[in-house]
Amino acid sequence: MSDFTVTERTQVKRLPKRGAYDRETVYKILDEAFVCHVGFVVDGQPYVIPTNFGRAGDTLYLHGSAASRMLRTLSEGVPVCVTVTLVDGLVLARSAFHHSVNYRSVVVLGTARLVDDSTEKLEALRLFTEHIMKGRWDEIRRPNQQEMKATTVLALPLEEVSAKIRTGGPNDDEEDYSLPVWAGVLPLPVTPGAPIADARLRSGTPVPEHVAKYSR
Amino acid sequence: MSDFTVTERTQVKRLPKRGAYDRETVYKILDEAFVCHVGFVVDGQPYVIPTNFGRAGDTLYLHGSAASRMLRTLSEGVPVCVTVTLVDGLVLARSAFHHSVNYRSVVVLGTARLVDDSTEKLEALRLFTEHIMKGRWDEIRRPNQQEMKATTVLALPLEEVSAKIRTGGPNDDEEDYSLPVWAGVLPLPVTPGAPIADARLRSGTPVPEHVAKYSR
Numbered sequence: 400m401s402d403f404t405v406t407e408r409t410q411v412k413r414l415p416k417r418g419a420y421d422r423e424t425v426y427k428i429l430d431e432a433f434v435c436h437v438g439f440v441v442d443g444q445p446y447v448i449p450t451n452f453g454r455a456g457d458t459l460y461l462h463g464s465a466a467s468r469m470l471r472t473l474s475e476g477v478p479v480c481v482t483v484t485l486v487d488g489l490v491l492a493r494s495a496f497h498h499s500v501n502y503r504s505v506v507v508l509g510t511a512r513l514v515d516d517s518t519e520k521l522e523a524l525r526l527f528t529e530h531i532m533k534g535r536w537d538e539i540r541r542p543n544q545q546e547m548k549a550t551t552v553l554a555l556p557l558e559e560v561s562a563k564i565r566t567g568g569p570n571d572d573e574e575d576y577s578l579p580v581w582a583g584v585l586p587l588p589v590t591p592g593a594p595i596a597d598a599r600l601r602s603g604t605p606v607p608e609h610v611a612k613y614s615r
Numbered sequence: 616m617s618d619f620t621v622t623e624r625t626q627v628k629r630l631p632k633r634g635a636y637d638r639e640t641v642y643k644i645l646d647e648a649f650v651c652h653v654g655f656v657v658d659g660q661p662y663v664i665p666t667n668f669g670r671a672g673d674t675l676y677l678h679g680s681a682a683s684r685m686l687r688t689l690s691e692g693v694p695v696c697v698t699v700t701l702v703d704g705l706v707l708a709r710s711a712f713h714h715s716v717n718y719r720s721v722v723v724l725g726t727a728r729l730v731d732d733s734t735e736k737l738e739a740l741r742l743f744t745e746h747i748m749k750g751r752w753d754e755i756r757r758p759n760q761q762e763m764k765a766t767t768v769l770a771l772p773l774e775e776v777s778a779k780i781r782t783g784g785p786n787d788d789e790e791d792y793s794l795p796v797w798a799g800v801l802p803l804p805v806t807p808g809a810p811i812a813d814a815r816l817r818s819g820t821p822v823p824e825h826v827a828k829y830s831r
Contacts, residue, residue: 408660413683434702434716436652438661444624445654445661447698449720467629482663486650488808491826494756495744496766500650504665528711532801539796540710550712568813580755581820582813585748585829592704592802597784604797610707613801 400426408508409561419562422457428505428562429454429483431615433531437461438480439472452481453526457557459507460514460523462550470551474513481507481555488586492569493578501584503564511553523552534609589615616642624724625777635778638673644721644778645670645699647831649747653677654696655688668697669742673773675723676730676739678766686767690729697723697771704802708785709794717800719780727769739768750825805831 400422403409411418419425435452438445448469453460459481463470473479483505490499514520521542528536542550569582591613594606616638619625627634635641651668654661664685669676675697679686689695699721706715730736737758744752758766785798807829810822 413680434700434718436654436663436665436698436700438652438654438663438696440656440659440661443656444694444724445656445696446724447652447654447663447696447722449652449698449700449718451716464629478660480654480661480663482652482665484650484652484665486805488811489747489829491748491751492755494762495740495752495758496762498744498747498751498755500667500747502650502665506663508660508662524711528714531705531714531716532707535707535714536711539708539714540791540794542711546710546712568811571815575756576815577817578756579817579820581810581823581826582816583826584811584813585826586808586811587805588808589702589803590806592804594797595784595800595802597798597800599787599792600798601793601795604795607797610797610799610801613705 403558403560406559409506409559411561411563417563417565419564425505425557425560425562428485428503429459432483432485435481435483437469438482439469439477441472451527451531453523453530455526459555459557460526461511461553461555462523462527465549465551467551470553473511473553474551476510476512479509479511479555486587488584490569490584491582493571493575493580493582497569497571499565499569501565503562505560505562507555507557508559509555511555514552514554517547520547520552524550532609532613538607619774619776622775625722625775627777627779633779633781635780636776641721641773641776641778644701644719645675648699648701651697651699653685654698655685655693657688667743667747669739669746671742675771675773676742677727677769677771678739678743681765681767683767686769689727689769690767692726692728695725695727695771702803704800706785706800707798709787709791709796709798713785713787715781715785717781719778721776721778723771723773724775725771727771730768730770733763736763736768740766748825748829754823
């Protein structure tokens with residue numbers, strides 16, 4: 400797969416070796432995560448709001464209530480930044496200075512457009528559900544007309560995009576390696592717990608495979 | 616503990632019952648998380664960057680390389696938004712529309728100041744380390760003069776702050792409860808894996824308690 404074009408705004412300047420611009424890396428991070436942080440500006444004040452998202456090719460979809468300030472602001476076509484971060488572990492060095500976090504992040508800059516075509520909108524809603532949990536869409540009640548109307552969907556093109564990745568153990572100063580300090584990485588995986596059935600679950604409804612075997 | 620004063624900018628308008636403004640709730644979320652997303656504006660473009668943080672009372676500390684664009688921009692005293700999000704689980708409803716995520720988030724609006732007093736700066740560096748891993752500071756080599764110089768520390772007052780929390784199972788439409796769809800919550804806890812020792816670990820260095828028994 401080809402690379403995203405690096406721009407002055409997406410070039411990773413600090414620690415450039417951590418930067419990545421290839422679609423494979425970017426897609427993988429976006430598809431493993433399911434929460435993004437959306438940045439937008441109102442009256443000069445930046446706001447950063449967590450939300451879910453979906454992806455189809457080079458389009459990132461955002462959605463929410465038609466009444467949400469974020470959705471209303473973004474649908475006006477203002478500059479937006481969507482950031483996705485996966486935390487993989489704590490990097491424990493011998494010195495305070497070299498402590499770090501192993502992570503994979505993607506930053507998308509651009510302008511979103513309102514999705515008003517009903518076919519694209521329904522497909523985006525399918526993507527949101529499938530992005531959170533693959534296999535779920537085929538089992539649930541799909542959106543009706545009223546729900547479609549109450550939901551705003553925005554499409555953000557993946558054009559100005561960069562990824563940043565830190566992996567591996569600590570990089571200590573040479574003279575610190577002799578210190579009697581435990582150093583290494585503490586992995587912090589997200590591990591699904593046991594599913595908690597809804598109190599009003601219809602009796603005899605089994606836990607489906609897509610829930611029981613969920614992983615990201 | 617007292618509440619933060621609700622402002623026009625921090626009032627949770629959509630689903631107001633999810634909003635919280637009391638210090639106890641806000642502190643708890645901030646102290647459980649260790650990654651925040653920092654939003655700032657350069658030439659009208661918002662940027663959202665993940666980073667670590669520390670907290671002492673009503674002050675949030677950010678830090679990074681003195682060469683970082685984010686730190687340089689913020690130290691000029693521009694408006695900033697710091698958002699912290701903890702994801703607790705997936706809320707699986709009977710309809711696509713009512714799918715959700717259980718989460719706890721905090722949004723802080725304000726203006727950061729550069730910390731140049733060396734006592735406050737060193738204390739902030741201690742807080743970063745202890746925030747990532749309690750008990751670590753006493754075992755590691757502390758920052759030297761050169762490292763202190765290479766690090767920029769910013770203080771953001773916790774004044775304009777709100778929390779937003781979603782808990783519990785799905786809220787389905789009454790007529791959907793009879794559908795033969797499994798519904799409930801899939802918890803997504805962060806569970807530390809086995810510590811991975813650094814390849815150059817001094818032989819015989821035991822894994823300390825603060826690593827072996829790590830939890831958030």
